[in-house]
Amino acid sequence: MISTGIIVEYNPFHNGHLHHIREARRLTGADCIIAVMSGYFMQRGEPALVSKWARAEMAVLCGADLVVELPYAFAVQQAESFGSGGIAILDALQCRNFCFGSESGDIEKFRRAVSVLLKNESVFNTYVRCGMKNGISYPQALANSLNKLGAGDVLDLSSPNNILGFHYMLAAAKQNTGMEAFTVARKSAQHHDEAFADETIASATAIRKTLMRDNDPASIRTVVPKQSYALLTRCLKETGTFHHWGIYWPFLRYRLISASHEELRNIYEVEEGIEYRLKKAAIAADDFESFMKKVKTKRYTWTRIQRMCTHILTNTTKDEMKRHAAKPEYIRLLAMNEKGRAYLHRIKKNVPVPVVSKFSASLGPLIELDSRAAQIYALPLTKNGRDNLLHREYSRPPLMVGEPLR
Amino acid sequence: MISTGIIVEYNPFHNGHLHHIREARRLTGADCIIAVMSGYFMQRGEPALVSKWARAEMAVLCGADLVVELPYAFAVQQAESFGSGGIAILDALQCRNFCFGSESGDIEKFRRAVSVLLKNESVFNTYVRCGMKNGISYPQALANSLNKLGAGDVLDLSSPNNILGFHYMLAAAKQNTGMEAFTVARKSAQHHDEAFADETIASATAIRKTLMRDNDPASIRTVVPKQSYALLTRCLKETGTFHHWGIYWPFLRYRLISASHEELRNIYEVEEGIEYRLKKAAIAADDFESFMKKVKTKRYTWTRIQRMCTHILTNTTKDEMKRHAAKPEYIRLLAMNEKGRAYLHRIKKNVPVPVVSKFSASLGPLIELDSRAAQIYALPLTKNGRDNLLHREYSRPPLMVGEPLR
Numbered sequence: 001m002i003s004t005g006i007i008v009e010y011n012p013f014h015n016g017h018l019h020h021i022r023e024a025r026r027l028t029g030a031d032c033i034i035a036v037m038s039g040y041f042m043q044r045g046e047p048a049l050v051s052k053w054a055r056a057e058m059a060v061l062c063g064a065d066l067v068v069e070l071p072y073a074f075a076v077q078q079a080e081s082f083g084s085g086g087i088a089i090l091d092a093l094q095c096r097n098f099c100f101g102s103e104s105g106d107i108e109k110f111r112r113a114v115s116v117l118l119k120n121e122s123v124f125n126t127y128v129r130c131g132m133k134n135g136i137s138y139p140q141a142l143a144n145s146l147n148k149l150g151a152g153d154v155l156d157l158s159s160p161n162n163i164l165g166f167h168y169m170l171a172a173a174k175q176n177t178g179m180e181a182f183t184v185a186r187k188s189a190q191h192h193d194e195a196f197a198d199e200t201i202a203s204a205t206a207i208r209k210t211l212m213r214d215n216d217p218a219s220i221r222t223v224v225p226k227q228s229y230a231l232l233t234r235c236l237k238e239t240g241t242f243h244h245w246g247i248y249w250p251f252l253r254y255r256l257i258s259a260s261h262e263e264l265r266n267i268y269e270v271e272e273g274i275e276y277r278l279k280k281a282a283i284a285a286d287d288f289e290s291f292m293k294k295v296k297t298k299r300y301t302w303t304r305i306q307r308m309c310t311h312i313l314t315n316t317t318k319d320e321m322k323r324h325a326a327k328p329e330y331i332r333l334l335a336m337n338e339k340g341r342a343y344l345h346r347i348k349k350n351v352p353v354p355v356v357s358k359f360s361a362s363l364g365p366l367i368e369l370d371s372r373a374a375q376i377y378a379l380p381l382t383k384n385g386r387d388n389l390l391h392r393e394y395s396r397p398p399l400m401v402g403e404p405l406r
Numbered sequence: 407m408i409s410t411g412i413i414v415e416y417n418p419f420h421n422g423h424l425h426h427i428r429e430a431r432r433l434t435g436a437d438c439i440i441a442v443m444s445g446y447f448m449q450r451g452e453p454a455l456v457s458k459w460a461r462a463e464m465a466v467l468c469g470a471d472l473v474v475e476l477p478y479a480f481a482v483q484q485a486e487s488f489g490s491g492g493i494a495i496l497d498a499l500q501c502r503n504f505c506f507g508s509e510s511g512d513i514e515k516f517r518r519a520v521s522v523l524l525k526n527e528s529v530f531n532t533y534v535r536c537g538m539k540n541g542i543s544y545p546q547a548l549a550n551s552l553n554k555l556g557a558g559d560v561l562d563l564s565s566p567n568n569i570l571g572f573h574y575m576l577a578a579a580k581q582n583t584g585m586e587a588f589t590v591a592r593k594s595a596q597h598h599d600e601a602f603a604d605e606t607i608a609s610a611t612a613i614r615k616t617l618m619r620d621n622d623p624a625s626i627r628t629v630v631p632k633q634s635y636a637l638l639t640r641c642l643k644e645t646g647t648f649h650h651w652g653i654y655w656p657f658l659r660y661r662l663i664s665a666s667h668e669e670l671r672n673i674y675e676v677e678e679g680i681e682y683r684l685k686k687a688a689i690a691a692d693d694f695e696s697f698m699k700k701v702k703t704k705r706y707t708w709t710r711i712q713r714m715c716t717h718i719l720t721n722t723t724k725d726e727m728k729r730h731a732a733k734p735e736y737i738r739l740l741a742m743n744e745k746g747r748a749y750l751h752r753i754k755k756n757v758p759v760p761v762v763s764k765f766s767a768s769l770g771p772l773i774e775l776d777s778r779a780a781q782i783y784a785l786p787l788t789k790n791g792r793d794n795l796l797h798r799e800y801s802r803p804p805l806m807v808g809e810p811l812r
Contacts, residue, residue, distance in 0.1 A: 251657070315669075
């Protein structure tokens with residue numbers, strides 16, 4: 001049984017993702033597609049549009065066979081930790097291959113870039129650190145560093161999916177996984193586009209903007225698979241709103257106003273005195289957008305500030321993040337179909353960490369973060385919505401999903 | 407110019423308060439009535455129904471000549487600190503007398519009770535501490551201790567206003583103020599009544615319950631002065647809601663869910679492992695009322711838990727409370743009439759602490775607490791309501807109020 005892993009967010013699942021899954025299956029000849037997916041909060045520091053359960057269900061309905069969770073401590077992170085957590089889980093689940101979407105679409109380029117880095121790792125890291133100290137963004141620092149090593153033409157590291165892919169490849173090499181790597185070129189739409197590029201492909205960013213503006217999945221019907229559309233519609237009906245920073249802003253503002261500078265400094269990723277800036281902006285701003293604009297500087301990317309805000313919202317401290325291991329200490333199952341279940345059954349005894357069907361506090365400090373993320377994600381919901389979500393989170397087994405889209 | 411001080415909350419100002427002010431003026435022959443009033447959060451751990459500015463205005467319109475603020479660090483406290491802060495401010499403002507409402511109405515009884523205590527202070531305090539360790543409430547422990555000293559018939563220390571009065575008298579004796587003490591018997595309604603006793607007198611508790619239930623001052627028109635009625639109506643029109651725990655519950659719950667047990671233990675008044683109980687109840691409860699019922703035990707009075715919750719909401723730590731002096735370090739003016747202004751002008755140079763017309767962060771750690779209380783009190787308001795309140799708080803001089811009710 002050939003298994004291929006993918007690292008995803010599906011926020012929400014769209015036609016580009018469908019293309020990626022289909023190509024991953026075709027290119028690798030996979031029988032089983034395993035997706036490791038972030039939970040309630042995203043890599044770029046945003047709450048997920050809909051719960052991880054709905055997104056996991058979308059994933060299986062649209063072609064994945066097994067969906068597991070990337071814990072909060074790896075998901076809400078820069079590309080390096082995000083990638084290393086995802087790759088470690090796919091490796092633990094005995095994947096033969098992994099396959100990612102990229103702007104480049106050429107796996108050889110990634111191999112060469114990683115090899116250049118590995119041969120000059122300390123120099124490369126020094127370049128990146130210096131660049132960021134001088135106030136340029138991480139993507140730019142990364143691209144510049146490769147340039148300085150004379151390999152700037154090898155891979156464009158200023159594109160977001162190339163960066164992620166590069167870090168998957170790097171993590172796989174460092175963790176010595178032996179998984180074979182594949183990449184699929186992203187279809188047409190650029191990740192950061194905010195308007196639909198054509199009739200069937202749009203970026204997740206554009207889709208989210210449209211959904212939040214209209215609060216109606218009808219506007220994005222043409223750019224997502226029908227299963228995704230149906231689930232988004234169901235979620236909206238159940239909870240009355242998509243989740244976005246706007247509905248968490250009152251809590252973030254409250255926390256920024258009530259916390260001392262010292263308390264804010266204890267939060268993961270809050271550095272260099274930005275706590276003063278954050279607190280000031282929270283007092284002056286009336287919504288999340290205007291808050292972000294007040295905090296934003298050349299030195300801090302929008303994403304970096306959002307991630308910081310997510311950690312403030314979830315009260316994730318530097319100490320907590322220090323406590324956890326370099327690799328995930330458990331793998332939580334979210335959803336699967338018959339094939340995923342059979343695969344899991346076959347490989348289970350070889351997985352080096354617990355594979356978890358149901359929430360258990362005994363899994364250590366990492367699961368405490370996931371649990372808090374769930375509690376806080378559920379806060380803006382009505383009593384019913386909240387009860388349902390937390391019941392799903394704490395008391396129910398993974399979703400078993402029927403026939404996928406072919 | 408004879409000046410008489412009163413210590414008040416006016417949440418809201420009602421006919422009983424009007425009786426108290428008039429009697430205080432008559433009994434003491436006062437030219438000038440000075441009220442020291444709690445700010446945005448009350449002694450019993452509740453947000454004020456309407457802002458301190460509106461309440462200060464009510465006070466002057468209904469007979470006070472000068473209203474100053476009792477800082478958060480003294481206002482949201484057990485009777486002992488509340489009383490000692492209030493008395494210190496009245497003394498600093500050179501009051502010749504002070505006058506409080508009580509169930510007893512007999513100042514001699516207070517004198518005797520204080521004298522019994524002062525002669526047996528360490529024994530008395532040991533009795534109180536032991537009583538509370540054995541799980542009885544503070545009022546009961548206080549009453550029992552006086553009983554054990556053979557003075558139980560002197561003063562009933564289980565009534566809330568007798569307790570406060572007792573602590574005012576005690577503070578005045580300990581601070582050696584030389585102010586003469588007076589007391590006025592409370593009219594008919596018992597403080598804890600929740601239904602109106604007759605047509606013109608009702609307790610503040612009953613009035614608050616009715617206002618929150620009906621969200622309409624018309625229901626309480628007969629039991630408050632017309633100035634108070636007009637101001638409550640104006641406040642409701644401006645902000646759309648009275649302030650009560652219900653509108654702060656989302657923030658309290660968020661904080662309880664996101665904070666670690668250790669962080670909660672750092673909060674003032676959180677003791678004896680109650681942080682575990684608080685956190686559990688916050689996850690399970692859907693509103694403030696059901697939360698309180700889950701936390702409540704025989705050991706903890708409702709008031710004590712509410713006060714604890716106020717400190718959690720405002721993030722007031724043990725460290726912060728330790729830092730401040732035994733007496734207020736500044737006196738903030740809220741409202742006055744011509745007579746209050748003239749009095750202030752005459753005594754100003756004798757006041758041992760700064761008398762503050764406008765907010766200034768340089769006044770030290772205590773004002774930081776007041777400022778945070780204001781910010782957090784304003785959180786549930788609309789943008790306009792919040793802007794107005796904070797503009798009033800940070801940028802405006804005290805209110806000058808015209809002709810009072812005679």
